[in-house]
Amino acid sequence: MSEWIYFIHPPRxxxxxxITEDEATIMQIHAEHLAELHQQGVLILAGPTFGAVNTGVAIIEAADEEAARELMMSDPAVTxxxxxxxxxxxxxxxxRGVDD
Known part of the structure; x- marks a missing residue:
């Protein structure tokens, strides 16, 4: 397994x-998706950045680039x-908390 970082760049x-109501609904589904990946042990960390550009960041474990890309492309914020x-x-x- 190797680690991959994926960014999701907002539309503005x-x-x-x-954020609009429709966009908030999508982002809630996105958060539920990430919670499921976290529970499965695939997601290492995730969260948004703040300021003018609100890029989302997710660090995942995947066997290879193809598997990592499939995970990223299955994110509801992307689909x-x-x-x-x-x-x-x-x-x-x-x-933090690992091998301390």
């Missing part, structure tokens, strides 16, 4: 401050067309 600046995805390989080098 200040997305969190200007809905609301967010634009970006995938990069990464290595979790330091994680």
């Amino acid at each position: 600046e200040h997305f969190v401050d200007t 809905s067309g609301l967010m634009t995805p970006e995938l990069r390989p990464m290595r979790v080098s330091f994680l």
Whole structure:
């Protein structure tokens, strides 16, 4: 297994401050999806960034790039067309609470 980071880029600046009801519904489904991945042990961490650009960040474990891309592309924020995805390989080098 290897680690991957995926970003979901919002459709506009200040997305969190200007989110519509329909967008909020999609983001709730997105959060439920991430909670399920976390429960399955696939998701290492996830959350939004704040400020003018509210990019979402998720770090996942996957066997290879194809599996990581499938996970990213199954995210409801992506499948809905609301967010634009970006995938990069990464290595979790330091994680609080692990090997302390």
